[in-house]
Amino acid sequence: MQARLAELSRLLDGELVGDPDLTVTRIGPLETADAHTISFLAQPRYLAQMLASAAGCVIVGPAMKDVATTRGAAIVCPDPYLAFARLTQWWAAQSRRAPPPGVHASAVVEEGAFIHPTASIGALSYVALGAAVQAGAVLGPQCHVGEGAVVGVGTVLKPRVVLGAACRIGQRGIVHSGAVIGADGFGFAPTEGRWEKIEQLGGVVIGDDVEIGANTCIDRGALEDTVLEDGVKLDNLVQIGHNVRVGAHSAFAGCVGVAGSAHIGRRCTAGGGAIILGHLQIVDDVHITAATVVSRSIHKPGQYSGAFPFDDNASWEKNAATLRQLHTLRERLRALERKSHET
Amino acid sequence: MQARLAELSRLLDGELVGDPDLTVTRIGPLETADAHTISFLAQPRYLAQMLASAAGCVIVGPAMKDVATTRGAAIVCPDPYLAFARLTQWWAAQSRRAPPPGVHASAVVEEGAFIHPTASIGALSYVALGAAVQAGAVLGPQCHVGEGAVVGVGTVLKPRVVLGAACRIGQRGIVHSGAVIGADGFGFAPTEGRWEKIEQLGGVVIGDDVEIGANTCIDRGALEDTVLEDGVKLDNLVQIGHNVRVGAHSAFAGCVGVAGSAHIGRRCTAGGGAIILGHLQIVDDVHITAATVVSRSIHKPGQYSGAFPFDDNASWEKNAATLRQLHTLRERLRALERKSHET
Amino acid sequence: MQARLAELSRLLDGELVGDPDLTVTRIGPLETADAHTISFLAQPRYLAQMLASAAGCVIVGPAMKDVATTRGAAIVCPDPYLAFARLTQWWAAQSRRAPPPGVHASAVVEEGAFIHPTASIGALSYVALGAAVQAGAVLGPQCHVGEGAVVGVGTVLKPRVVLGAACRIGQRGIVHSGAVIGADGFGFAPTEGRWEKIEQLGGVVIGDDVEIGANTCIDRGALEDTVLEDGVKLDNLVQIGHNVRVGAHSAFAGCVGVAGSAHIGRRCTAGGGAIILGHLQIVDDVHITAATVVSRSIHKPGQYSGAFPFDDNASWEKNAATLRQLHTLRERLRALERKSHET
Secondary structure: OOEEHHHHHHHHOOEEEOOOOOEEOEEOOHHHOOOOEEEEOOOHHHHHHHHHOOOOEEEEOHHHHHHHHOOOEEEEOOOHHHHHHHHHHHHHHHHOOOOOOEEOOOOEEOOOOEEOOOOEEOOOOEEOOOOEEOOOOEEOOOOEEOOOOEEOOOOEEOOOOEEOOOOEEOOOOEEOOOOEEOOOOOOEEEEOOEEEEOOOOOOEEEOOOOEEOOOOEEOOOOOOOEEEOOOOEEOOOOEEOOOOEEOOOOEEOOOOEEOOOOEEOOOOEEOOOOEEOOOOEEOOOEEEOOOOEEOOOEOOOEEEEOOOOOEEHHHHHHHHHHHOOHHHHHHHHHHHHHHHHHO | OOEEHHHHHHHHOOEEEOOOOOEEOEEOOOOOOOOOEEEEOOOHHHHHHHHHOOOOEEEEOHHHHHHHHOOOEEEEOOOHHHHHHHHHHHHHHHHOOOOOOEEOOOOEEOOOOEEOOOOEEOOOOEEOOOOEEOOOOEEOOOOEEOOOOEEOOOOEEOOOOEEOOOOEEOOOOEEOOOOEEOOOOOOEEEEOOEEEEOOOOOOEEEOOOOEEOOOOEEOOOOOOOEEEOOOOEEOOOOEEOOOOEEOOOOEEOOOOEEOOOOEEOOOOEEOOOOEEOOOOEEOOOEEEOOOOEEOOOEOOOEEEEOOOOOEEHHHHHHHHHHHOOHHHHHHHHHHHHHHHHHO | OOEEHHHHHHHHOOEEEOOOOOEEOEEOOHHHOOOOEEEEOOOHHHHHHHHHOOOOEEEEOHHHHHHHHOOOEEEEOOOHHHHHHHHHHHHHHHHOOOOOOEEOOOOEEOOOOEEOOOOEEOOOOEEOOOOEEOOOOEEOOOOEEOOOOEEOOOOEEOOOOEEOOOOEEOOOOEEOOOOEEEEOOOOEEEEOOEEEEOOOOOOEEEOOOOEEOOOOEEEOOOOOOEEEOOOOEEOOOOEEOOOOEEOOOOEEOOOOEEOOOOEEOOOOEEOOOOEEOOOOEEOOOEEEOOOOEEOOOEOOOEEEEOOOOOEEHHHHHHHHHHHOOHHHHHHHHHHHHHHHHHO
16 A cells, blocks of 8 residues: 555645655554654654654644654644544555445344345344344444344444344444443342342443444443443443443543443543442543542542552562551551640 | 233232232333333332332332332332342343244254254354253354353353353353353463463363353363352453352452452352452452452451552542552651650 | 373373373372372472372472372472473373364355465354465364464464454464454544544564463554564453563463553563553563552563552451541651651
8 A cells, every 4th residue: 555645645634844746655653664654743752753763754733843844754734643543544444445235145134134235244243133234334254233233324343243132333333353232231139148130121322433342341231221422432351331321432441340330421531440330420521540449429520540559569568568557557646646746 | 011010019929009900111210210110119228219200110128118109009029129130030031032942054063962952052153062052041143162061951141152162051040242161271380481381171160040241251170170159140351260169159240350279158249350369268258349359368258348549640649659658657657656655 | 081100201201100000090189189190299388288199190399209109109200390281281182182174164264365274264263365374273163364364383263263354373372262363452532522543553463372361352553563472371351452562471360451552571470450551661570460550661570569458348448548648647747757856
């Protein structure tokens, strides 16, 4: 694949400074770029890397135009990171083959399933009774779409996704391999030392423009639906419990766990490995640092943290041992204060 | 679907107060219930919600009978949460189609596998040589049952479950999509800066009435078997290492990890994201709070915790920085105490 | 299966003390061994267990030769744990059937895929255009090998593995069920309160002798490749973000998460549930304790830790509450110190 800078600057709606006929053959990071690479500078702190880069062209913001063009061609865009994102989308669209519409001969589509003629059903996939796969949607090979489930217009299920019975995903979504949408929520009534199953009668409802990572699980609701609103992005190995609601444009990194019935606002983020306990409310615009355990509701936007600071093992051992007596330390401090106050 | 209250109160063995001919069309939470919804009150703290609910009928305990019936129909049961669980089971049984017995034409069943005539083998499933699928068992589409594995009477593997070679699950089990039972345990002998594989020669033995969540992994034992006793419930994305034993009726929430050779007692619970290190013993009736790291054996029943308390980021940063000097603080406190004692 | 001690001592290149014609029928741990079991003693602290064991033969190191032979037959090897590992390999090779070469009739192999004649493609597997499965490689049933992907000589994909488009794994690898190699990295540019996708144009490159656990995810790089060097071992449910590099012979236990662009050295280890944040550098020979959150680069080999010490719930509550005021405690201590200094 290759592209002329003239073409790319037009695509990105940017100002080209340099030779419009220069061609690039890849997008790459500044460090490993060569004369046929287009790269980008999103943050001023990588300026030195840009200056040292052999990239044929860099995408930069207006403030960097002058310095960038001292070293070679540049495309100037108001938001260079966004321009880079759009460039990757265009590049991928040019270089990847679209799956052919129609149902692969090895797929199993039950009677009564609706497959739009422009949709593509991959090899060895299974579509159950009453399911609907809408226009332009793609099921990769070995996918599973359960009874009455709906795959929205233009949504792509990568190979080996499970979309369970009566679960729905909207338009332009992407679900990565191994994701399981619509397994039973974890609900049991304790009785006489054992657990009685609460059948999970709700579904999962997913909005438009949602992306769901590999091997991520989103459980169906107990009575009503588990909901991901528009624009939600989930990384790999994320667990979303039953009845959870995730607000529009929230994004969770890998290994995040959200327990049942937590309601999370819009534009929230959670770093990798964070745990959000059940039945909590988190307002819009809350940002949870990686590995934080959110154990109560959060009513105010902002950044919240709670990881144990790591250390070399010997230091950690001493501090951890002391931590187990922290309350006692406070009592001792208080006693000293009282004594000091008396003297 | 719909049901008369007379029918439901008989089913639940409860006392109906109200019109036996009233029909309900769904089970729902108190908040969103309407006149055709049956709901339940399991905990007195939701009393106000019940009183404000438009539910056609509520399931309540004897103590709530009088107050509940001031607002409309009620079914009085000794344990309303358990009654609710049973109601969901009945509802699901009425409203879901049972998969047909027999082997789907697209499934691959190797010669020498035993499939009971009442069992159902879903589309695109694979059953290896020497495996046995017993009476009434169900393999959803795209399942995998390895060589010599056994699926017990009435057990359901949801779509795309892997039950590895020589692994056995008992009766009435449920395994959710993406679960992998019987992958190799993580065993290597270090030698000259690299790792020599220890082949995992044991299996996995799972009792009756066990439920296993989506994308959960249960490794086979190194020499003997990994064991889940009767009634164990595992949520999604749980990791059970090789040689682990989980006692009867223990239940682990999502993202729990149990390292190899840990032995866990009966009726234990672990909250989401808890980690239990290897080679530990945990007695019966131990409850591990979410996100706790259990780093040594627990010999006494009770609740154990160990999550870092989260905070707004600025507060956390200050406390975390101080925590890294905690041992020094203790030394300084001790010095002050000595000095104070001398004066 | 059974084996004579003469045969096993030859195989292990060990010194047999005892009857060469004694046969064993299983490998087992010391505790449950019987007269037909061969067991091993890798660590002196299990000496009492060995002395009490009914094992027909034990593998021991030279220092244990005299005491071991007081109780029965022994095979003396310089590194008994390594000898045990090799014994399990031999045992598995004897007792397991090799999958037949060739493509199962139910598998789907696209035109233009290369399958070496000695390779085995399991039932219901899918191999895309331009993929290559090299000599002696094995795809278990229901695997997926994407466009242009490469499975190296002798590598085994267990049932239901996904190796994404343009991803490569070297020789003698093992990938366990449910693993997803080559899903998109989690990359988005924020714009106007929503997320613009950064298409992930890199691949995943995996060296030789790598083992990857069940349901583990390894994301493709954004622009360049995510890399696992030779001999890396990953347990189950591990998350490896895009652009990560894991150095040769590093090993990560279950539920470890490594965020994007972290570069980890050789011979590192991480215990279960550890989280390594993105864009960090970790040098060779670093060992991360289970459940530690690595939040900055590590420049010195050694052991690093950071789990909150767990406790009974009441003690934890008191200490956690105090921890939230730790910075204040330090201020109070400082005030006392000043006052004490003045007097």
